[in-house]
Amino acid sequence: MNIPIAPGLTARHTPGHTLGHYGLVVSSGTDRALILGDAVECPLQLEEPDFYAMSDVDPDLAARTREALWRELEGSEALVTGAHFPGLQFGRILKGEGRRYFSANVDRRQPQRAATSTDRIASIEPSPAGE
Numbered sequence: 001m002n003i004p005i006a007p008g009l010t011a012r013h014t015p016g017h018t019l020g021h022y023g024l025v026v027s028s029g030t031d032r033a034l035i036l037g038d039a040v041e042c043p044l045q046l047e048e049p050d051f052y053a054m055s056d057v058d059p060d061l062a063a064r065t066r067e068a069l070w071r072e073l074e075g076s077e078a079l080v081t082g083a084h085f086p087g088l089q090f091g092r093i094l095k096g097e098g099r100r101y102f103s104a105n106v107d108r109r110q111p112q113r114a115a116t117s118t119d120r121i122a123s124i125e126p127s128p129a130g131e
Contacts, residue, residue: 014039014069016062017055033079033090040066040082043102046093070100 001013002025011022017038024035041053045066056062070093073080079090080102091104 014065016058016060016065017053018057031077034069034073034081036069036080036082038083039069042082042084043086046070046100046102074100 003011003013003022005011008027010025010027012025012034014021014023014036021037021039023037023039026033026035038053038055039062041051045051049063049067052059052062073093074095075093078092080093081088081090085102089104091102093100094103
């Protein structure tokens, strides 16, 4: 379910984490960015789809929601972040080596390529303490 809030801003139902959980879609023309809130706790859930937060009220529904999001976003130009992503960095969902990866700061002017092990989550810089 999508609920328009204002031009270019839509609330998107992302069930499973908490009752009534929504993410936000920010768009301009054909450009989109998704703020997934707690629907995705961390980029690790791309590589480990069975990993879930203890705060998910319905872990099975949350997993199905994440999988649907990954299928939609994988290989697209849409930018994405989650509430607990390191530094709240936006990035893209890339497919590579039989898995999906979150790649922060992808340059849109460069053609997308399959992700490699060097694109893994570990390459994302953690936020300094206190942020």
